Every structure is written in structure tokens, then in C-alpha cells.
Amino acid sequence: MGNLCETNETQKMTSVQMPSKQQQEETMGQSSEMNLHFSSQQEQARKKLSIDDFEMLNQLGKGAFGKVYKVKKKDNSKIYALKAMNKKQIFDSNLEQNAVIEKEVLNNSKHPFIVHLKYSFQSKTKLYFVMEYIDGGEFYQILQRTQGLPEPVVQFVAAEVILALEYLNMKLKIIYRDLKPENLLLTKSGHVKLTDFGLATKRKESNIKSYTLVGTTEYLAPEIIRKDGHSFEVDLWTLGILIYEMIAGKTPFSHPERNQMKIQYLILKNNPVYPPTMSRDAKDLINSLLQTNPQLRLGANGYDSIKNHSYFSKINWQDLYELKVKSPLKTFAEENSNRLQNLKPLQTQIKETPVNTPIPQLNDVSFSGNEMERNSSFKYY
Incomplete structure (x- = not known):
């Protein structure tokens, strides 16, 4: 919707033809119909959503606090992804504020490489986020199958992730803290979508740090392990880890038994071994991102330094943002989309679990949805 503005033209007196009585009656009738239609839309928006408004089709994934389902909204037959989370676990883990931040990120984001929220609501026991359905599957499945990707593919995926991180860090002032292959989804055309913002936090003013020990062990930055803030x-650190993993098929700091103490020791030691097949530009980029001192990391003074690195010399960032670049993962995403269409249907729907102790309501998480807003065009900043 455009802005209402006043020009010099509005101050001029102009001659107009007065409508006839019949035209006035017709206009009033049309106006009444429009008002009734608008009132109906408002009433629909005010209607409190519940899990009964959705038909569960398939289970797509499972997380620490709940599951993700493919669902169909009964009144419009549209397909969505529904994340159902256990409120008791959220409260027991003191992550209520993180749930609110996740909703804000999903709701406020208007970026092509970040999943968008359509609705959110809660019951006595569960919190529900209804998001756009991303039908190309998890990027993680590609790494499992290939054990390392060609560097042109890595450059493409990393570039889309960089644009998403730049938007989160610089525009929304959000720290993601959970970048990893499992949290990258693919659209059917093979483009990346960041998802799962349950560990995200708001970026504070300069020199004010966060101190929560949070993240996936192999991706933890040294300052999180040291609790330096x-x-x-x-x-930026997790971006370096991701790029290394995409090329090598494994993270640079790992342990066969996933011994967390040993992995953290390797991270603090910070002496990654690069495969001989990795390009010089890739090694330089990863080294620049995996600096122990966060202030020395590439991108610490702005994302342009990352985008201008020689590793991305063939990337047209504007075309990439506008989805004008064909994804090298398009074929895989289309095949995976077809596979997801044939998932085994759920035999039962989600049901509320009776609770003896009432679980408090989470404030600021309900969102009725605004399809018109969601269909608005993206603007590069």
C-alpha cells in the first residue's frame, strides 16, 4: 500500500460533475457491500486460531522442544509447516524470551532467504508457529549424501546464507547463534531458507555482550566457550565452520564420539587442517572467519568485506537477492520435493495433553497472519 501524500494539485479547486440520485444509491450499495466484506475479514482475523483449524498431513522433523508438521489449513486448503512446541519444556529451560524473539524474527523478516511466519498461537500446553512450507527439504541431506560439495555450489549456498545473516545481524539486530546445515531448508527451486530461531537473541548496544552458553558444540565460537561474552x-565464526563443512564434508573441529570437552579444546586450540583439494581462496576465507579474536574476524566491521572477498568474485549479489540466479541445487530440490509428497500420512492428529499444573500463557507470541503483507515485494537495503 502506497503512502498517502499531499501535492500542490490537491490545493487547486477543480470542477466535478455531481452524481445523480441513482448513482449515489448504487455507490452507497457498493460501499455497504465493501464494508460488510471488510467486516467479515476483520472478524476472520479476530477469530482465535487453534490446532483444530489445521489438518496434520506428515511429520517433517523433530527438535528439542517439539515437532514440525506439514499441515493444511482447513478454511483455505493452503499448505504450511507447523512447529508445535512443549510450553512446559520452554519454561523449564527459561527460554520464554527466546520463543518470543523467534516469533518476532519469523514475523518481522521480509527476506527471500529466511522462513516467514504466517500465524502463531498457543494452547494450555503447546506453542504453535505456522510458517511457509518449504518443499525442497533439508540442505543437510545433501551433505550426508555427497560428503562434500563442489566449490561453485558452496559459493552459491554460502552467498545466500551471507545475505540472510547480514539482514539478521545488521537490519533486525538479531544474533542467530544456530547456523548449521540442519537449519538450512531448500525451496523447490533450490534456494536457501534459514529456519529455527529458537536460540536467537537480540543484538545489544556496542560493548554490551550476551553470556549464555548456547549453540551446537562443533559450531561454538571460542568466546562462547570461554564465557567472555x-x-x-x-x-561469522559459524559461517566459517559451515563453509568448511560444505567443502570437506565434516566440521574442522570434531571428535568421532562427539566428546564435547575434546571438541571445545580443539576449538580453543584453533588449528584446522585443510583438505589438499580445497582452493586457496576458500582457505583464506575460512581462516579470516575463524579468527579467535572476534574483532579480527572478516565481517566484524561490516559484511561488505565478506562479499568483496575473492572467493565470491563471480557472485552478483543483487541478482542473487532477487532470485535471478539459477540454483545448482535445483534438480536435487525438485527430486526431494517429489519425495516429500509421498511421505506416509499421519494416522492421528495433535491432541492436547491434560495437565495438572496450569502452564502460564506466553505474552506477545500470537499472530493472526496478514497474507497481503506477506505477498509484498522484497526491498534490498
């Missing part, structure tokens, strides 16, 4: 630079 951290800011958005942890996302």
Missing part, C-alpha cells in the same frame, strides 16, 4: 561475531 559474545555478540553477532559468533555468526
Whole structure:
């Protein structure tokens, strides 16, 4: 919707033809119909959503606090992804504020490489986020199958992730803190979508840090392990880990038994071994991102330094943002989309679990949805 503005033209007196009585009656009739239609839309928006408004089709995934389902909204037959979370576990883990932040990120984001929220609501026991359905599957499945990707593919995926991180860190002032292959979804055309913002936090003013020990062990930045306090630079570190893993098929700091203490020791030691097949530009980029001192990481003074690195010399960032670049993962995403169409249907729907102790309502998480707003065009900033 455009802005209402006043020009010099509005101050001029102009001659107009007065409508006839019949035209006035017709206009009033049309106006009444429009008002009734608008009132109906408002009433629909005010209607409190519940899980009964959705038909569960398939289970797509499982997380720490709940599950993700493919669902169909009964009144419009549209397909969505529904994340159902256990409220008791959220309260027991003191992550109520994180749930609110996740809703805000999903709701406020208007970016092509970040999943968008359509609705959110809660019951006595569960919190529900209804998001756009991303039908190309998890990027993680590609790494499992290939054990390392060609560097042109890595450059493409990393570039889309960089644009998403830049938007989160610089525009929304959000620290993601959970970048990893499992949290990258693919559209049917093979483009990346960041998802799962349950560990995200708000970026504070300069020199004010966050101190929560949070994240996936292999991706933890040194300052999180040392509890020195951290800011958005942890996302630069995880970007370096992701790029290494996409090329090598494994993270640079790992242990066969996933011994967390040993992995953290390797991270603090920070001596990654690069495969001989990895390009010089890739090694330089990863080294620049995996700096122990967060202030020395590439991107600490702005994402342009990352986008201008020689590793991305063939990337047209504007075309990429506008989805004008064909994804090298398009074929895989289309095949995976077809596979997801044939998932085994759920035999039962989600049911509320009776509770003896009432679980408090989470404030600021309900969202009725605004399809018109969601269909608005993206603007590059």
C-alpha cells in the first residue's frame, strides 16, 4: 500500500460533475457491500486460531522442544509447516524470551532467504508457529549424501546464507547463534531458507555482550566457550565452520564420539587442517572467519568485506537477492520435493495433553497472519 501524500494539485479547486440520485444509491450499495466484506475479514482475523483449524498431513522433523508438521489449513486448503512446541519444556529451560524473539524474527523478516511466519498461537500446553512450507527439504541431506560439495555450489549456498545473516545481524539486530546445515531448508527451486530461531537473541548496544552458553558444540565460537561474552561475531565464526563443512564434508573441529570437552579444546586450540583439494581462496576465507579474536574476524566491521572477498568474485549479489540466479541445487530440490509428497500420512492428529499444573500463557507470541503483507515485494537495503 502506497503512502498517502499531499501535492500542490490537491490545493487547486477543480470542477466535478455531481452524481445523480441513482448513482449515489448504487455507490452507497457498493460501499455497504465493501464494508460488510471488510467486516467479515476483520472478524476472520479476530477469530482465535487453534490446532483444530489445521489438518496434520506428515511429520517433517523433530527438535528439542517439539515437532514440525506439514499441515493444511482447513478454511483455505493452503499448505504450511507447523512447529508445535512443549510450553512446559520452554519454561523449564527459561527460554520464554527466546520463543518470543523467534516469533518476532519469523514475523518481522521480509527476506527471500529466511522462513516467514504466517500465524502463531498457543494452547494450555503447546506453542504453535505456522510458517511457509518449504518443499525442497533439508540442505543437510545433501551433505550426508555427497560428503562434500563442489566449490561453485558452496559459493552459491554460502552467498545466500551471507545475505540472510547480514539482514539478521545488521537490519533486525538479531544474533542467530544456530547456523548449521540442519537449519538450512531448500525451496523447490533450490534456494536457501534459514529456519529455527529458537536460540536467537537480540543484538545489544556496542560493548554490551550476551553470556549464555548456547549453540551446537562443533559450531561454538571460542568466546562462547570461554564465557567472555559474545555478540553477532559468533555468526561469522559459524559461517566459517559451515563453509568448511560444505567443502570437506565434516566440521574442522570434531571428535568421532562427539566428546564435547575434546571438541571445545580443539576449538580453543584453533588449528584446522585443510583438505589438499580445497582452493586457496576458500582457505583464506575460512581462516579470516575463524579468527579467535572476534574483532579480527572478516565481517566484524561490516559484511561488505565478506562479499568483496575473492572467493565470491563471480557472485552478483543483487541478482542473487532477487532470485535471478539459477540454483545448482535445483534438480536435487525438485527430486526431494517429489519425495516429500509421498511421505506416509499421519494416522492421528495433535491432541492436547491434560495437565495438572496450569502452564502460564506466553505474552506477545500470537499472530493472526496478514497474507497481503506477506505477498509484498522484497526491498534490498
